[in-house]
Amino acid sequence: MKCLDTGSDVPSCIDLFSDDGALAARIAGLLRALRPGAEVAVGHQLAWLSARLASTASRLLIIDGRLPDAFPALNQAKQAGPRVRVLFLAPDVHRMQQAFACHADDALIFPWHADEVGARMQRLLAIRREGVEEAQVARQLKRGLTEIGRDLGLDEEHMLARFDRIAYFHDAATAAHERRVARYAGLLARAAGGSAAESLALEHAAPLHDIGKVGIAPELLNKREKLSAAERAFLCSHVDMGYEILNIGTLPLLRLAAEIARSHHERFDGTGYPQGLCGERIPFEARVVALADVYDALTSPRPYKPAWDAQTVADFIRENSGTHFDPHLVDAFTRHEEAFRTLQSELSLADS
Numbered sequence: 001m002k003c004l005d006t007g008s009d010v011p012s013c014i015d016l017f018s019d020d021g022a023l024a025a026r027i028a029g030l031l032r033a034l035r036p037g038a039e040v041a042v043g044h045q046l047a048w049l050s051a052r053l054a055s056t057a058s059r060l061l062i063i064d065g066r067l068p069d070a071f072p073a074l075n076q077a078k079q080a081g082p083r084v085r086v087l088f089l090a091p092d093v094h095r096m097q098q099a100f101a102c103h104a105d106d107a108l109i110f111p112w113h114a115d116e117v118g119a120r121m122q123r124l125l126a127i128r129r130e131g132v133e134e135a136q137v138a139r140q141l142k143r144g145l146t147e148i149g150r151d152l153g154l155d156e157e158h159m160l161a162r163f164d165r166i167a168y169f170h171d172a173a174t175a176a177h178e179r180r181v182a183r184y185a186g187l188l189a190r191a192a193g194g195s196a197a198e199s200l201a202l203e204h205a206a207p208l209h210d211i212g213k214v215g216i217a218p219e220l221l222n223k224r225e226k227l228s229a230a231e232r233a234f235l236c237s238h239v240d241m242g243y244e245i246l247n248i249g250t251l252p253l254l255r256l257a258a259e260i261a262r263s264h265h266e267r268f269d270g271t272g273y274p275q276g277l278c279g280e281r282i283p284f285e286a287r288v289v290a291l292a293d294v295y296d297a298l299t300s301p302r303p304y305k306p307a308w309d310a311q312t313v314a315d316f317i318r319e320n321s322g323t324h325f326d327p328h329l330v331d332a333f334t335r336h337e338e339a340f341r342t343l344q345s346e347l348s349l350a351d352s
């Protein structure tokens with residue numbers, strides 16, 4: 001079945017991963033109510049889905065959560081990045097929660113009401129358009145920077161500084177956070193026994209850990225209200241966008257920055273994202289940045305919360321040793337807690 005997106009608000013085709021003909025007919029009815037003549041492409045095998053996702057077109061995918069391959073299908077779809085939005089139809093609450101944990105953009109529990117599915121589809125299509133536009137910006141940025149770097153013969157450090165500048169133009173608050181995180185990361189790496197060269201490399205690479213946020217509107221980054229599940233999932237995609245932006249060659253600092261961008265939201269107990277890596281399978285530098293990131297996020301005011309005092313933050317980090325954070329790094333942090341406080345005062349003075 002050939003699908004053409006004519007640029008209308010509702011695409012001429014969406015994908016349904018299901019083996020239920022009656023469900024396909026209901027979804028097709030809903031879609032045609034939004035756009036007459038629109039079609040639903042239906043399949044229930046991972047190879048079929050893989051072929052659908054191979055095209056670079058953006059798409060909305062609905063997954064029937066009753067299928068045994070529903071979660072492998074969800075994982076496959078999320079690897080395609082923000083151009084694919086997934087609505088997961090879960091048979092029970094447990095699987096709905098699991099779907100959100102695996103970054104489904106939205107989920108509903110069977111039996112669902114037709115109006116609700118229609119409304120969720122429309123919302124996801126709107127987010128999908130924003131996501132695709134912003135991911136395209138990120139891709140263009142990457143292409144542009146690669147060419148600029150090549151033409152000018154820039155070395156890695158200059159390239160990274162240029163990326164950092166772009167992050168600053170996009171959202172100054174996020175860029176300031178990224179720089180502070182880099183300083184804390186350098187301090188923590190040294191405290192954990194890293195060499196001066198390793199700490200310095202980390203300080204150069206770590207400011208780019210959130211570079212993928214250039215693909216996300218500042219209004220969403222700084223939103224005060226509670227985020228919806230779909231908004232949270234889109235925000236989480238900054239790790240994939242960051243990796244995509246920085247994954248442009250074999251230069252060691254860029255490789256390091258790309259790995260940090262991808263893995264800084266992994267958690268030591270394996271409950272993080274995007275890959276659910278645990279323990280030492282998470283690159284050391286990403287484990288360092290994960291702790292530094294939280295330390296700065298909590299000691300700084302945000303639109304939705306005041307700054308926490310340093311003692312409360314230190315206690316929080318210790319409480320999350322072995323779950324969120326690498327216990328060895330928490331020990332190193334505790335041994336050098338005073339140095340963190342001194343650096344925090346210095347950085348908050350510099351930003352004021």
Ligand SMILES: [Fe+2]
Nearest residue numbers: 209210264265
């Ligand atoms: Fe992040």
